[in-house]
Amino acid sequence: MDTFIQVVLTGFTIGSFYALVALGYTMVYGIVRLINFAHGDLVMVGAFFGWALLQLDWIEGMPMLPRLIVAGAGAVVGTSLLALVLLRTLYTRLIGRSTLGFMLVTLSVAFALEEIVKLIFGAQQKYYPPNDLSSETIDIGGVAVNGMDLVVIGLAGTLMVGMIWFAHRTITGTAMRALAVDHDAARLMGINVSFLIAAAFVIGASLAAITGILSGTYYGRVSFDMGFALGLKAFTAAVIGGIGNIGGAVLGGLTIGLLEAFVQGYLAGAWSDAVIFGALILVLYIRPSGILGERVAERA
């Protein structure tokens, strides 16, 4: 077994999950300049939506792939709706008014979502039904490649390319990038800011839900507390890559994934979280704008 390539493959898989979540973070942050602490928990909500749908009787008879697609679609719709409701009822009135208020509310929403899911589904882990892809392992040159590895990396890659295309080639995407650069100017140019904020929330929530379903299918388990730490690391990824930058989110996600795999595979797994957050602090010391980001306004 070739450990190095195995570690790289693992890193890319973990990194793909981080990157998908980081994309949502970076889009919302690019527009509203606020950290949405509840974003990671949307992954958890998506995973549970998917899990609940997979338990339904009428869906159980279907073959695995259409079953997953139906559950995935349901999760995307459900999670997006939740994100929209949260945006309209709780977030909108704070955006642009109170940075601290927004962060406090999203933080509390994160915990409230976890507690609600815990009350409904219990504290125990839930298990996705096994699927053929994740149990089949192919040996490629001494590296055990799981069918789901290819699915995760492939799907995540497609979504990332799609997002980059969206940001640079569509009017909505271009408007979002313009908004990220200069809020006031974009408003003056007649860009509908509240629409773009809603769009960013929905896209972010959809990516989160897909991440949740993928994670459930890939690792087989979901739990009420799976989202927060994932969200934090994804945000770290977005900052390391350059917040507000779509390509940066992908790069940051993969960096964190590879870092995590290499610490586990070569250094000391006990320290892996510390290494990641240490890397974040280091990046902020050396290059506060992240790898691909523009300079963050430094003041004082």
Place this chain on the structure above:
Amino acid sequence: MNSNRAVRLGALGLAVSTSLLGLAACGSDDAGGGSGAIKVGVLAPMSGSVSADGEDMVRASKLVVEKVNADGGIDGRKIELVVADDACEAQQGTQAAQKLVTDKVVAVVGGFCSSAALPASEVFHRNGDLPFVASVSSNPKLTDAKYPGITRYIGRDDQEAPVTADYVADLLASKKVAIMNDNTEYSRAVAKSLKENIEKKGTVEIVYDDAIQPGQNDYRAALGRVARDGADTLVYTGFYPEFGILAKQWAQLKPGYRLVGGASSIDATVLTAAPDAVTLPDLSIISYPTASLIQNPQADEFRTEYKAKYDADPGQFGIFQHDAMQGLVAALKADPKKLDAKDLIKRLRDVSFEGITGDISFDDQGDRNAFPFLAVRSVDGKFAPAYSYSPDSGWAATN
């Protein structure tokens, strides 16, 4: 000037308080004596993530107590249970212990999480060594403090390690062993002790000793490293949620080494989490003799009664609470007139009987003299003992 008033007020407060503090030091406690019901405390996590186990402990306690009370109680006095929730946490544990002390119980039975049981034991010690019959908390520190009031019914974490070392080195005849923990206090303690015990054997080399970070989901990099380091056996000393996913990824990688789970890796959910892995002959798990695994008449009786009363199968650890409660009853019955802490703690140490969890007697530190272990595998979709360990004869295959 108003500062004078404040000074006087402060001085008054000081005077009042210090005199009270002096009084408090001479405060008397008259627990146990007299008539009426005998109050017994149950310290268990009734809220938080392991509240199901706490509920299980209370149920097991009630089974014993109701039987005793129906048979006329202790010298005519009934036992009354006082449940205190430690929430599996230090602060709550301290508060729960204080509550039991305030309620003047004659003894406390329980303790699931060491994080709560340790500070609670400190409170009991400071209150005249209130007898603490520890049922499920396995942290060595609990009895290593050598407080006379503590007797413990479950094995110690550092008993698990030598038994596992024997299993790995003698029974499996491993030559190169990898040890993995999950960064929790318990898991690290077992890993550390396991390393020392394996090294003592002199025939086995430790090639890997590291932790994983629970919740990270993907441990293939670490599993790959274990293979690269040339291990023939990987022992995981952490808890079951991560063991499930670890086993699953181990089966996917087919890395060519055995996987052994420690005594906290066993849970029915592992069967669901890693269905492909548990059927492999290379996977086994060390286990305490828990409710579903133990085979003796007392265990059968307990399971039947529990099912009849609560319409549910008992949890894994309630049997320790059951035995602990029976031990307390035996000590109470031995001299029902003298229930003060000083006398009771001596009798609790002298208890000797055959419980669900095996032969019960205690060393001078309050730990079990001999504690059995099992090694289990999945058989027909259920865990079943494959080997059993007894302190006298070591590991042997079960029939």
Place this chain on the structure above:
Amino acid sequence: MTNRIKSAFTDSPLRDLGDRASTSLLAMLGVSLLIVGALDLYGSDYVTTIAIGITTYAALGLGLNIVMGYAGLLDMGYAAFFAIGAYASAICGIHFQLNFFLSIPIAVVVTGIAGIIIGYPTLRLRPDYLAIVTIGFGELIRTVANNWDYVGASRGLYPLPIPSIGGYQFMTPIQQALLAFLLLGVAVVFCNRLGRSHIGRAWRAIRSDDIVPESLGLPTLRLKIGAYIAGGAMGALAGAIFAARSVAVDPTNFTLLLSVQIIMVVVLGGLGSTSGVLIAAVIFVGLPEWLREFQDYRLLLFSVAVIALVEFRPQGMIPERVATRIPKAGARAARDTEKVDVGRLTVKEPAAAAVDGAPLLEVRGVTKKFSGLTALEDVSMTLTAGRIVGIIGPNGAGKTTLVNAITGVHHATSGTVLLDGVDVTAMIAHRVARRGVSRSFQTARLIDQLTVLDNVLVADYARSNLGLRHALLSPRAIRRYDAAAAARALTVLERVGIDQLAEICPPELSYADRRRVEVARALMMSPRLLILDEPAAGMNPAEKKELVVLLRAIAAEGVAIALIEHDMPLVTSVAEDVVVLDQGRVIATGDPHEVLALPQVIEAYLGAPTALEGGTRHGAAQR
């Protein structure tokens, strides 16, 4: 007491001593003793233990309140300070056999150093980066504690020596409660003093944004680091007490969840409100204890409560009350005779205006580029003391950018800005402000949570030379300073005609009055150069006339004034010179009437809907 004796007393070191062991401190300690006495008399050990638990949360809440309530910084890793304090104290006890009370200052110092290491690089960045970095910091500390054998790794340190002083041991619950409540009492007093001091006022000013406070001479970075460290020190104190009374520390005590719970306590109580935090701590610890069934829903209900409060009642259960009182008539009289007793505080007066002729402000060839876009190109201008210059130009001409380049909000890409001969091109904004430059903003940016009086007082921060020492130890010096400064602020408010609005908060003010507060705030700094960005916007003709009179009077005192205005009649009536900007370049300078007649100036204005003469819109109407 005759006045003479009184003043002799007030000036002696004795008074200082009395000040330090002040009434509030004694009163608070009295309250602590009464609570402990009541616990001893009426409470069981169980209740006492809960009370001690409350003191832990209260102390942590008070500390985080400094960071989050006063200074508005979201610290998500506050448990790290708690952990460092607990571990430092425990290490002192176990490895060095040091007395618990001696370990407290060590714990505080160690925490302060950690605070600087984390705070300095992070607080320079966007405010929300602090949140994420502090989470990382919290996890880092916990991981280190979990893996470092010196501190017992995951086992932690156990058992710790029992705190004792002169042979008296704090061992039983009631004794521990005595220790915890006395220390909490001290903490309450110091936190209150800090919150009510000029430093507390400055912290509240930096809560919403950096630019305004910087322009008022507040060193925002230093203030933020100060708040972060002061909060950390409180956390360390709480940690040391926690360790001592649990007789053990281990890494599971210091999780992210704890940090979040402390945040909840502060928000529930009311950001910035000491009494609110105390009550919230009682509820947070006590309620689940009282209603056991509540335990499982605790986190959910508190989360929902925080959401509801932030959305509908952001000030929390008990809103902070910090308005500086208007000095009584006596002080006013003193103010009128210009004999305000400022005690030992020496007010730093900016050096007198330069001798006539030498320019006060000299802008030489300043160019400013924003990522490729040129906002200012080779702009030069001069301004002499006592003169008023109008800076005009259509929207987007670069007027505000020029002001920002002069005041240090942005730094010129090339060129130099000289103030009284000193190069201030690359100087940080608050230093420029301290050299006598004050400004108002295009959109009036006042601090909504502070009264008009306090808004103006914030601008006096740079002039006071009181420090943290005074804020903590000499409340009387702070009170005297406040009285003197408030008297002066009232004079300034009177001058702009709104002294009767001193106790009102900005959201209740009319647009014109907000402008006036801005002008008053700028004047409070006794500037040598006053830059006003559209001060007349929203004023009616009568108010504009008053403004003209005021500006002339200020200039007559030797202050140089730069006036950015769209109202041309106002500019021509008050300005001696004008500088016209268009697309970042100076297209004309000189006498207002002559310049406004120049064809290139008219050309520049044709596109802008702004009047050149008489307030009509003929320029725009022709198109």
